[in-house]
Amino acid sequence: MDNKAAVMSPLKALEQRCEKQGQSVAMVQPMGGGELQDYTWARINDEARKMAAYLQSQGVQKGDHVALVSKNCAEWIIADLSIWMAGAVSVPLYPTLVAETVRQIMEHSESKFLFVGKLDDWDIMKEGVPEGVKRVAFTLAPRDALNDFPNWGDIIRDTAPIEQVAEPAMEDIATIIYTSGTTGMPKGVMHDFQSFSIVGEKMIKVYNLTPEERMISYLPLSHVAERVAVEIAQLYVGGKIFFAESLETFGEDIKRAQPTVFFAVPRIWSKFYQKASEAVPPKKLNKLLKIPFLNKVIKKKVLGAMGLDQCRIALSGAAALSPDIITWFKKLDLEILEVYGMTENLAWSHTTEEGDQKIGWVGTPNDGVECRIGDGGEILVRSLGNMKGYYKQPDKTAEDLTEDGWLHTGDVGEIDEKGRLRITGRVKEIFKTEKGKYVAPAPIENRLSTQPGLELSCVIGQGMGQPIALLNITPEEQEKLSKGSEKEHFTKELEALLTRVNHELDPHERMTTLVVCKDAWTVENNLITPTLKLKRNEIEKRYADDIPKWAKTKGVVWEA
Template identity: 40%
Template structure:
């Protein structure tokens, strides 16, 4: 392959543009710059320090904590030293942490700043070497990053590994069961990198904003890998409370988000500018242009040439709402198992409701049962230490089974129609695909999260949580809106698919209460478990349309 691996790219940038700033780390609101030359020195020093620990070649070394400059540096140092990185989410259950570190036989771990640091540290298996990043909020560790780098000579004699070598293990957060370690080789990354550069070439100085978890393949590939190939500046979010403040400071040229983030953008705009007033202003030609520019600048998206959304379906009404403000969001599709290299909508070729067309070299097909399948060089070779699950992952002729159902239109655009495993059967013996119905009802801006359930029920029921704006409204107003939207959605459905009623949950769904995965996907099985009694109690009453927990 002609493309260099990430370590080689760092060395190239450090040689060609040593003083160019690459990483910007906020500390107490002040941006600390790291040039390519400074990053190279840090990576070389840490690579030497890791070798001094005496770990066998190919040992697994984990990286934890929220997104920081040192997350990138640790990842590159691990690769330079000939080891394999394992990413951990900053907010992950102790059981998941223990399982991943044990399953991967991780020998050492870089510890970054995170909430609940004590709980995290208690889950790290005894004997694992702990190296602390130089930030506040890091637990007690065996070594400190700065001390190790200062005491080490720069690593010399880096040898380019074979493309078949494992670069990283990315553990899927999973909506059910234990996480699975997806094997990503250097060759997988290079193929995806080449395709990305071809489909979405750089334009001048690129600037990225890193805030989605780096343990997820989406952020890792789009931001970390992307930045080192584009030579893009990367600004890290200091903490979630500062998102609305720091995103406008950065004003990235490419922005990557999940539907929940774009939904929060909408809620923030409507809080300052109610819908009726916004509609009125957008009808006035000169004022409309000024309003759009002001809103985009306030959000920090005025420079964004690409606005991507992934990880979950984006409701079409939300995409249309943002498009009225000249915010054109591009839905893409991928999974950890194909290195997030599958399909994407692109500027000038954005088809709402679809997840775009296949990326360069990404062969795609729809199986007889409707499952979307892929075959290309970025697809994983399988799951780490799990031959049984690996065998289930592929068809007999070697195609990756995504578990998603879909269709491809005449122009090659892919539409996701549901999950093969999410489809449930009601007591009437009828099958229901919940995803499209959830997507349709999600246009109600009073809803934050929702989950359509029907196993063991005569008629499916929608469970929702309210947005911050919805929670402030009178119940009667919210209820009227929910019923109106439910009736509108039901008018498009078969009888057995119709929403029988809506249950408004009292508590928000979070990672902490185990309803959401670290990538902000709803765990359907946990919703059914948590609200089982409530469903059983209210399902027989066909007259009530909205139930408040």
């Protein structure tokens, strides 16, 4: 594969955007209280150049590591650009990390500087920042950060822009992205400018993106998928990014954005489906859609209630999406296309093309990507977006990345006659029951996820006679149950769910029990990752004393 094709760096792409669309609004930032602030391309470039000059004045040199921790906002992206302009390497941190993990990452990455932005829990993070690290507070940073550190607005006002932005070499490291990891210390994935440049230019061609696109940025920019699909895509094509203000305002935020391109993880699509199903049950919707003069009106109304009536490209990734949900949205003329990628290949692996959807499959290899099935059914990918390696972990790099460029994904799958890929599980998640039969939990959890009222499910069964599923229910369902009258009804719904899902499974996969756990699984209690993936080992450890008892029961059990 030719990895040395002539490409345009993200900084050169920004320069091009300014030449072509300098006065066009590129970002819309909610400031609180209904106030919105527009950022033109010219403003983005000006603030990035000023912040780059400030970084250099504070001693940041070429190749230094600069961390940033914030929820999504305009200054997150501008800070990323300023780090590159200063010749440094950006190290994004998830905005939900605890102090211990903040310290682990900052010390491991040797970050010398930190941008502190829009955060809900800065108090539980700040003790993790090593002494001596210089800091800057974004405009929307918590009050104590604004009081303690130099402020973004003051720096922009008082600093002259960097005179000369050096074009980075393609082999220079652009970023170190620490994986959220379901076990142990996060790994620092290194990507160079070559990867960003190639993926940026190729990505916009997959769905024929135009400068008229609108996107809403709400999944963490510290995660590779959002960073590539939002920040990098916009640099190479233009378009407008709307930022979400908060979880509570998300419904209004998305309606304001009216995105033409929308990427979500299965949990988000599931929430859309569940809320819409509560308003218009699937059977009723099917009847309404059969009425000719109501058909288009109903479709527009249902999608409009989600803010998706202008969406032309709907994508899902990070985990398998329930076939029921895909089929339901398809009836509304919104085709959710599943995609596949990971931090280690800059999310550049497989894409389902419009009109070529095969439900349960994640599409064909992207341009410049090769895929094959290795030992034990493991998916191997050789991609133009593949990482340079793990920072300070040469042994782990050699384990996951072969000398000739094949990445061990850790996923198990198969390839059909058209080259489409289906992921059937994770190598380390597949367990063996006491009968010696192997079970992949993810597809079963995927089937359970369509049930209204369920937030997450974790199927376990290592060494057990049959699998069981531990369930987490939504806050809304918790509130209903607290009133006392709903528990019996919900139990019956779960019993029906157990029967229905088991009917779709092979005998050795069938669950004996659904256990409703009383406490929520959160990032804070270390049961899910910042990207909402289950920490299976931690979940099993938490319920270890009760699991043997639950494994001997049948039906629906409520944790005492």
